[in-house]
Amino acid sequence: MSYSVGQVAGYAGVTVRTLHHYDGIGLLAPSERSHAGHRRYNDADLDRLQQILFYRELGFPLDEVAALLDDPAADPRAHLRRQHELLTARIEKLQKMAAAVEQAMEARKMGINLTPEEKFEVFGDRDPDQYEDEVRERWGSTDAYRQSRERTASYTKEDWKRVTEEFDGIHRSMADVMATGAPADSEAAMDTAEEHRLFITRSYYDCSHEMHSCLGEMYVSDPRFTAMYDTIRPGLAVYMRDAIKANGARQTP
Numbered sequence: 001m002s003y004s005v006g007q008v009a010g011y012a013g014v015t016v017r018t019l020h021h022y023d024g025i026g027l028l029a030p031s032e033r034s035h036a037g038h039r040r041y042n043d044a045d046l047d048r049l050q051q052i053l054f055y056r057e058l059g060f061p062l063d064e065v066a067a068l069l070d071d072p073a074a075d076p077r078a079h080l081r082r083q084h085e086l087l088t089a090r091i092e093k094l095q096k097m098a099a100a101v102e103q104a105m106e107a108r109k110m111g112i113n114l115t116p117e118e119k120f121e122v123f124g125d126r127d128p129d130q131y132e133d134e135v136r137e138r139w140g141s142t143d144a145y146r147q148s149r150e151r152t153a154s155y156t157k158e159d160w161k162r163v164t165e166e167f168d169g170i171h172r173s174m175a176d177v178m179a180t181g182a183p184a185d186s187e188a189a190m191d192t193a194e195e196h197r198l199f200i201t202r203s204y205y206d207c208s209h210e211m212h213s214c215l216g217e218m219y220v221s222d223p224r225f226t227a228m229y230d231t232i233r234p235g236l237a238v239y240m241r242d243a244i245k246a247n248g249a250r251q252t253p
Helices: 005-012 016-024 043-057 062-069 076-105 116-123 132-139 143-152 157-179 187-203 209-221 223-232 236-250
Strands: 039-041
Touching: 005 016, 005 039, 005 043, 039 043, 043 062, 043 076, 076 157, 076 223, 157 187, 157 223, 157 236, 187 209, 187 236, 209 223, 209 236, 223 236
Parallel strands: none
Antiparallel strands: none
């Protein structure tokens, strides 16, 4: 079976012009031509295009992609293993950065007892204080903000690492529940949402179910939160919001 350049562009989410460019530089030449001379791609061509787009997403320039794919010593499985390792490393880094953003956004003054160097060691290249002015403006007069400042004032570098890892673990747990296909109002999802609420209460401020539901809504309404959760797993922001809402509803007599 073969596919036209327009069909392939639609499948892959690229432009026809991009495919023409790949053909022109010898990166992806279609295996067939129609009687009229039009490009026709087969399944092997689509496999190669998938590999190209994987490497491009990972930041490889086209000449390096060509060298990797045309290496006679490499096989398709080797490419997949390499891409999996690179993607896993990127995901881990993004999750750490995302956790830092969430902590900053949820009305917490980060790193009060940390030096600037230590802050970046804990949170990677994301400054945990970058949202502090916005946090103070939005929640500075609330009891939750004051509680958070008081509870975190004595946090050491090790405390921040522990808290970050624990929060990240809860997010991964929710993503795992979602991956099973369980609905957001399932026992597993609601229990994880409750674990999330109790973590906030334990680590930062007294988080009621009502306040927790407000946070859940913010995860969806604020594109920064949505991007953070959806980086962990696409659709997780909405799933998290719905699980939090369902957990709050089951507490109501």
